[in-house]
Amino acid sequence: MSRSDRSTRAMHQALPPALREAVDDFAEHLSRVRNRSTHTVRAYVTDLVSLFDHAVRMGCVDLAELDLLVLRSWLARQRTTGAARTSLARRAASARAFSAWAHRAGLLSTDVGAALASPRAHRELPSVLRADQAAALVDGPTRRITPTDPPPTDLPDTHGAPTDPARTGPAGEAAVPLRDRVLLELLYATGVRVSEACGLDVGDVDHGRRVIRVFGKGGRERSVPYGVPAQRALDDWLRQGRPAMVGAHSGDALLLGARGGRLNPTTARQIVGAYAEAAGLPRTSPHGLRHSAATHLLEGGADLRAVQELLGHSSLASTQIYTHVSVERLRAAYRQAHPRA
Structure with missing residues (x-):
């Protein structure tokens, strides 16, 4: 405490x-x-x-x-x-x-x-990665940049089960980058919150339609699509990675931690930060990947209300901040490239 x-x-x-x-x-x-x-x-x-x-x-x-x-x-x-x-x-x-x-x-x-009135909160523009930086981050596990989970005594999994020696052997170690890869792919491909990603069950993945079922704030349910790279990461994880890390306390959890329980969001944040550092990127969090996904969708021409639905925002005002990010990027590009900027 x-x-x-x-x-x-x-x-x-x-x-x-x-x-x-x-x-x-x-x-x-x-x-x-x-x-x-x-x-x-x-x-x-x-x-x-x-x-x-x-x-x-x-x-x-x-x-x-x-x-x-x-x-x-x-x-x-x-x-x-x-x-x-x-x-x-x-x-x-x-x-x-x-x-x-x-x-x-x-x-x-x-x-x-x-x-009761209150001061209007100053909303800073979220920090986002460029598309090439986001790609470098999610490709980190493929390049075998493999930060390890923090010690189980510091960050116990949901059920606090004792570590199974079978999951700390070669098979378990080989499964970690597969788990990390699917975590990074899903965070960037879908823009879900880290708590939503860690809360996913195996049955929440619709492989045929490439859609995940997400339970967001207030228990609101939504369906979020993902792309082919995330599907490949999911296939590899479910076929080779998860079976090597699964334990008595895994339940239906999609993403697992070192003890075999559901992956802890704090651990997930440390995983993202470690891969960003290893790739030489600015300090990045799962929420930064969410910001990046939303910004790249809008820059690619996605409708604002569609992005609102994907992110699970109850208000369109929460999503509109990403249009400000895109405008700032446009201004930066203008100042850099236009001869009379």
């Missing part, structure tokens, strides 16, 4: 029972009803505990006493302590989401957070 998590837990335990119960009920609502990820629920809880800790300091010991003044005071305090605009925007969104839920649940007489 991180220091931040320990601090949040301590503040949570120090809250008055009514406020503590409200935090717990809202967390359960997010997890079970809204189907939010563990990471998202943790972020909401952290924000709410901070809000209620501030409210108690202002003399608010009951949920009914929560009002707009308390919310604004909390955000103002966050700003004076150096919180970034993006953090302030997220915390305001957390407060509004809780307020709306508490009003619907009858815990608040009015939705006090509805009028």
